[in-house]
Amino acid sequence: DTGVSQNPRHKITKRGQNVTFRCDPISEHNRLYWYRQTLGQGPEFLTYFQNEAQLEKSRLLSDRFSAERPKGSFSTLEIQRTEQGDSAMYLCASSLDGRELFFGEGSRLTVL
């Protein structure tokens, strides 16, 4: 088992562009979580899936953010029309039935 994998690790984009991050969870894990983290802060919950169903999405998340988990395997997080305030580390984690989370190394987004 190779753990949780996130791609790309770094993304630099211009304001207004769309970006997509991918997360490959640990294969037998049924839950997948997305978090956003800025410098000096804790991970901020964005959304989570149980298998392919998106169970909850943060009310703080604008409509520019969308996440999918087709077939209950990998997940993608898309940010449309990026803004400078979207610059952050985007963390993905997976778990078995909501127990301990296993995190990937994150995808760092810089919006110029």
Added chain:
Amino acid sequence: SQQGEEDPQALSIQEGENATMNCSYKTSINNLQWYRQNSGRGLVHLILIRSNEREKHSGRLRVTLDTSKKSSSLLITASRAADTASYFCATDDDKIIFGKGTRLHILP
């Protein structure tokens, strides 16, 4: 939104001393977890304590939970330079919510 609140925000101690971090939360929980994060890396799970447990040990880590006060503490004994990291508590009421963390620095 963040439910857990760690205290202190930052802590510097000498190597070999014990480090204690506290976490307070607002609503009822199923479990409380502690995680560690080295700079620029993902988080690593340290320990999970269930709502019906009061204390749990794992190596040099000791976690307590007081559900009546909605608080938890993480004790790291005999600290080492490699313990320098940020530590987060996370509460579980289905989705898992993290606090802002305690930044621990171990001085040589």
